[in-house]
Amino acid sequence: xxxxxxTPRNRITKTGKRIMLECSQTKGHDRMYWYRQDPGLGLQLIxxxxxxxxxxxxxxxxxxxxxxxxxxxxxxxxxxxIPNQTALYFCATSDSKGTSGSSYNEQFFGPGTRLxxx
Amino acid sequence: xxxxxxxxxxxxxxxxxxATLTCNYTNYSPAYLQWYRQDPGRGPVFLLLIRENEKEKRKERLKVTFDTTLKQSLFHITxxxxxxxxTYLCAWGSSASKIIFGSGTRLSIRP
Numbered sequence: 580x581x582x583x584x585x586t587p588r589n590r591i592t593k594t595g596k597r598i599m600l601e602c603s604q605t606k607g608h609d610r611m612y613w614y615r616q617d618p619g620l621g622l623q624l625i626x627x628x629x630x631x632x633x634x635x636x637x638x639x640x641x642x643x644x645x646x647x648x649x650x651x652x653x654x655x656x657x658x659x660x661i662p663n664q665t666a667l668y669f670c671a672t673s674d675s676k677g678t679s680g681s682s683y684n685e686q687f688f689g690p691g692t693r694l695x696x697x
Numbered sequence: 698x699x700x701x702x703x704x705x706x707x708x709x710x711x712x713x714x715x716a717t718l719t720c721n722y723t724n725y726s727p728a729y730l731q732w733y734r735q736d737p738g739r740g741p742v743f744l745l746l747i748r749e750n751e752k753e754k755r756k757e758r759l760k761v762t763f764d765t766t767l768k769q770s771l772f773h774i775t776x777x778x779x780x781x782x783x784t785y786l787c788a789w790g791s792s793a794s795k796i797i798f799g800s801g802t803r804l805s806i807r808p
Contacts, residue, residue: 583740614798621701621786621798622741669740684790685731688740 582606583689585670591695598657600692602670610673611653612686613637613645615666622669628653629675660696668692700724701789703799711807712779718772718802720787725797727789730763730770735784735801744785745772777806 583604592598602611610629614622614637624637626645634647642664646654657664671686704719720730729748733741747754747763747770754761760773774781784803790796 619706619800621800622788623798624796671740684729684796685743685746686741686796687743691738691740 581690583670583672583687585668585689585692587692588690589693591697592660593697594659594661596660596696598660598694600655600657600668600670600694602653602655602689604651604670604672604687604689606672606674606687607650608672608674608687609650610675610684611647612671612673613643613653613655614669614671615639615664616669616691617666625655657694657696660694662696665694665696668694701787701797701799703785703787703802705802706800707803707805709805709807710777712777714777716774716777716781716804716806718785718787718804720770720772720789720799722768722789722797725768725789726791728791729789730761731788731790731796732759732761732770732772733786733788735786741786774804779806779808782806 586601612627613625616622623639625643628634628647631647644656669691670689673684673686700723702721710716731746732744735741745761747761758775762771782805784801786801788796788798
């Protein structure tokens with residue numbers, strides 16, 4: 580089984596609908612992240628969470644919200660989807676106690692969710 | 698504003714040659730750099746990390762350099778193979794939370 584899973588893998592929705600993307604991990608990592616990726620652009624950080632009670636905005640959080648239901652689960656919501664939120668969304672995890680050092684943040688990505696907002 | 702640039706969107710080289718990808722940063726003082734590989738339809742996969750006080754790091758056919766004077770990292774794949782064809786992302790970080798990804802370079806290795 581994959582260590583970081585995302586559901587759904589693909590979603591087509593209409594403008595104004597509320598959408599939830601879910602991420603689960605079995606790696607036992609404490610840190611989780613949501614990114615979006617657009618063609619020709621790098622990964623942009625939406626939100627990140629260092630533990631269940633620690634959630635922080637990334638560079639492009641407007642129009643999004645998150646919930647960290649448990650250490651292993653981190654959900655991303657689009658309260659009222661708009662077409663420019665059409666993108667590929669990735670969840671990632673990292674371990675603050677990893678062998679590469681707590682400050683160096685090797686990230687493990689899920690397979691992505693392709694979201695289309697019409 | 699802080700910016701990460703990967704020198705080209707695409708690079709096409711012949712099998713067996715060394716592929717060299719470039720990543721530059723501006724208005725930033727990173728503590729470390731990471732390189733990831735991304736295949737179509739998949740999430741990025743971590744390859745290598747190099748810290749600001751390290752000049753060079755190697756892993757099998759991969760080599761990464763970090764030049765704080767030039768504000769640049771070079772990523773080399775020696776003896777390239779068609780299976781190395783993918784998009785390669787660099788990411789600069791100054792802390793556990795602050796990490797900025799480049800837009801990637803699509804590498805194609807022709808037989």
